[in-house]
Amino acid sequence: MASIKGNCLEQNVPEVETQYHCNQCDTDKSFSHNWQLSIHLKTHTKPYQCSQCVKSFATNSSLKSHMSLHIGERPYQCSQCERAFSRNAHLKIHAMTHTGEKPYACTDCGKTFSQKCYLKIHMHLHTGEYPYQCNQCSKGFSTNSSFVSHMGIHAGERPYKCSVCDKGFTIKQSLITHHRIHTGEKPHTCNQCGKGFSTITVLKTHTRTHTGEKPYKCSHCGKSFNEKNQLAIHQRIHTGEKPYLCRHCLKAFSRNDHLINHLRTHTGEKPYKCNQCDNAYISNDRLIKHSRTHSGEKPHHCSQCDKAFLLKAHLKRHLRTHTGEKPNQCEICNKTFAQKSNLICHLRRHTEDKQYQCSQCDKAFTVRQDLVRHHKIHTSEKPFKCSQCDKSFLLNYHLTKHIKRHTGDKKFKCNQCDKTFTTKMSLGHHHRTHTGEKPYQCSECGKSFARRHHLQGHLRTHSE
Secondary structure (H helix, E strand, C coil), rough: CHHHHHHHHHHHCCCCCCCEECCCCCCEECCHHHHHHHHHHHHHHCCEEECCCEEEEECCCCCCHHHHHHHCCCEEEEECCCCEECCHHHHHHHHHHHCCCCCCCCCCCCCCCCCHHHHHHHHHHHCCCHHHHHHCCCCCCCCCCHHHHHHHHCCCCCCCECCCCCEEEEEECHHHHHHHHCCCCCCEECCCCEEEEECHHHHHHHHHHHHHCCEEECCCCCEEEHHHHHHHHHHHHHHCCCCCCCCCCCCCCCCCCHHHHHHHHHHCCCEEEECHHHHCCCCHHHHHHHHHHHCCCCEEEECCCCEEEHHHHHHHHHHHHHHHHEEECCCCCCCCCCCCCHHEEEEEEEECCEEEEECCCCECCCCCHHHHHHHHHHHHCCCCCCCCCEEEEEEEEHHHHHHHHHHHCCCCCCCCCCCCEHHHHHHHHHHHHHCCCCCEEEECCCCCECHHHHHHHHHHHHHC
């Protein structure tokens, strides 16, 4: 028999012409033999019905394999671990997790898979094909199971209930994953750092922090991400899409978690409680930031100096002191600022909007912080004391400036005359002696001054 088979392979035997066509498929599916068509047709009818659930199957052997799930029979035991399976095919697939075998390779990107069905799903990323379309929101899916789960969202159907907290889920796998929150089970371990995760998807994402891989690239700006959902959220910056709408005030958000946090401002709910004080917060991010005030942790380090910061936003703002970047520009006078908040305060000087009124005198301020500082003049409060002499100061900034006189620290150097200064502001004032710049102009006579307090002294000559 083997020799006959060998002879057939050596000859150029023509392929049998496909002549048996399925008249029920949307695509023109065809087969070379009638028996193949007969088996295929059963996928449309599924005549073998399970007596214990509503499932039906195209073949009797598939029904028998399915019945083992009801009786709990798992005759196929893995030789390398304790797992057992109801089907031999499932055991073979599982065995690949031990061997690392991935025989199915993508012809477009070279990525390999342990199962042919996973390769087929992956190919949709390259083709952009999503064969399962939702008729209610036009969202597309590459697998039927994802589509069915999604449809449950529209129907409001959540048949899988958690026995601990009664939370409902559209698919069983989501319930299994959720249950690990209660048990603390983290079965998926990173082989590089030993960290455990509740799902393999989260483990894969974590692994990219070691490899530096960011496979999801923005087509608008070229920025890359290690998670697909991060890319989707980022792309809304370009599109301006804000699909999450608050039902109370109609404010829209680009992310669902931002909407959830916002809703708590209406309900007053603050579920994230500090275990070191009585403070509570609407989001875990805010709790983490607050916790650092207790621990003193400053995880964001400047790469150009020794400074460290509590928040990433503070580091970003600090970096501008090194780069000199001032991206916020006044449209009236073209003055630029490193921080947006400083631009907003500056704009009030143009509008003369001084909404912060001192209760003890007629003075008013455009910025609340200026009012707080001014109020200390009435109270004579000087809370910032020098540890090296008896001097006290109204502002922390003034104390910092004063301490440099003790230390002799003059790190701000003029690039035109080598003179050094204790503060960046003093260097700025000095620099005007070289440029001749006089930005402070009198509105009464047009005279200009290099420093603001010189203008303020001059204005008194008009009032006298």
